[in-house]
Amino acid sequence: MRQLKPEVVEQRKKDLLQWVIHYYIKNSRPVSSSLIAEESGMGLSPATIRNILQELEDEGFLHQPHTSSGRQPTDKGYRFFVDYIIDVQRLASGEKERIEAQYRDRVEELDTLLSETSKLLSKVSHGAGLVLSPQMRDQRLRRLELIPLAGKNVLAILVTEAGLVRHWPIRLGFAPAARQINVLNRFLNDTIRGCSIKDAQSLVLSHLQKMEREFQELTVLADELLREVGHIVTPDALYVEGADNILSYAEDIGDISMVQSLMRVFNEKRRLTGLLEHELGLDPGFPAAGAQRPRPHVSIGAESGLPELKDLSLVTTTYKYRDRVVGVLGILGSKRMEYSRMMSLVDYLGDMVSRQMSAWEEEDRGG
Numbered sequence: 001m002r003q004l005k006p007e008v009v010e011q012r013k014k015d016l017l018q019w020v021i022h023y024y025i026k027n028s029r030p031v032s033s034s035l036i037a038e039e040s041g042m043g044l045s046p047a048t049i050r051n052i053l054q055e056l057e058d059e060g061f062l063h064q065p066h067t068s069s070g071r072q073p074t075d076k077g078y079r080f081f082v083d084y085i086i087d088v089q090r091l092a093s094g095e096k097e098r099i100e101a102q103y104r105d106r107v108e109e110l111d112t113l114l115s116e117t118s119k120l121l122s123k124v125s126h127g128a129g130l131v132l133s134p135q136m137r138d139q140r141l142r143r144l145e146l147i148p149l150a151g152k153n154v155l156a157i158l159v160t161e162a163g164l165v166r167h168w169p170i171r172l173g174f175a176p177a178a179r180q181i182n183v184l185n186r187f188l189n190d191t192i193r194g195c196s197i198k199d200a201q202s203l204v205l206s207h208l209q210k211m212e213r214e215f216q217e218l219t220v221l222a223d224e225l226l227r228e229v230g231h232i233v234t235p236d237a238l239y240v241e242g243a244d245n246i247l248s249y250a251e252d253i254g255d256i257s258m259v260q261s262l263m264r265v266f267n268e269k270r271r272l273t274g275l276l277e278h279e280l281g282l283d284p285g286f287p288a289a290g291a292q293r294p295r296p297h298v299s300i301g302a303e304s305g306l307p308e309l310k311d312l313s314l315v316t317t318t319y320k321y322r323d324r325v326v327g328v329l330g331i332l333g334s335k336r337m338e339y340s341r342m343m344s345l346v347d348y349l350g351d352m353v354s355r356q357m358s359a360w361e362e363e364d365r366g367g
Contacts, residue, residue, distance in 0.1 A: 030070035075301040110163035122242025127333025134326040317350040
């Protein structure tokens with residue numbers, strides 16, 4: 001009896017595993033040896049197929065839900081599949097054109113860009129689109145302005161160099177005069193332009209302390225404003241669109257309690273934000289300036305670190321501003337997702353967001 005070379009046996013096993021996972025992703029049905037013999041076109045006998053399937057099950061790539069049923073992929077199996085196709089990502093040119101058409105005339109500032117991106121990720125993937133905005137404390141300021149409302153109330157407007165816009169009401173300890181507001185606005189924007197938010201307060205106060213006594217109230221006003229800026233909370237730091245699409249995968253997730261737990265994760269956002277910040281690598285710091293944006297990263301099931309996502313997969317990539325990684329976007333969906341297409345999609349959109357932010361900077365310079 002002719003013995004096959006070990007590398008041929010191994011390649012045949014990989015080809016069969018790839019076929020099984022691709023079939024399962026497409027049809028959501030456990031795959032039997034008879035089905036493989038009939039439809040795979042691999043030219044293997046049913047006995048050979050059964051032996052290979054048993055080996056793949058023993059090695060943890062497949063499992064059999066019931067004795068009489070076919071096999072379906074484990075997380076380890078999906079990981080093999082993702083690693084196998086990572087070099088053959090494709091996104092059709094027609095799909096790229098449709099994506100770019102979604103952006104035209106709809107993204108004039110960063111908040112809108114990130115919100116539209118999360119919607120587009122959800123729409124194209126039929127999963128949940130996630131986009132984490134640049135972290136406010138590390139942003140450099142372009143403008144910080146106060147607008148008087150009534151009495152002790154003012155409206156603060158903050159614009160960062162990356163195009164992030166925030167506005168929020170502040171109630172001060174005293175009613176500022178219009179002249180004080182105007183003087184402070186001019187002073188602030190002369191002093192803090194290009195300064196990071198976390199450094200702005202100490203910089204402004206050190207300047208004010210050197211000025212005449214008549215600016216004492218102005219110092220109090222600046223102190224209150226910048227304390228607010230220093231503690232600013234941005235509830236829209238994470239944009240999530242299409243969370244309800246996950247409900248269509250309820251059969252993959254399990255019982256109703258798991259679905260409810262997953263929905264709580266979406267509603268709270270905090271843990272999802274932490275997960276994406278981990279992907280971003282914010283701790284201990286950003287990647288070095290000039291570093292290339294990495295390829296899409298896939299977390300399958302428990303690899304995400306969140307128990308509620310154990311039946312889902314997360315595909316993420318980062319986006320850049322001035323050659324620095326500042327945010328992350330991704331798709332959360334079924335383990336049966338079309339991985340090659342989803343990786344291409346997040347990679348393409350990550351590049352598009354980076355290009356749009358660079359285009360705004362060029363427009364500002366031209367202006």
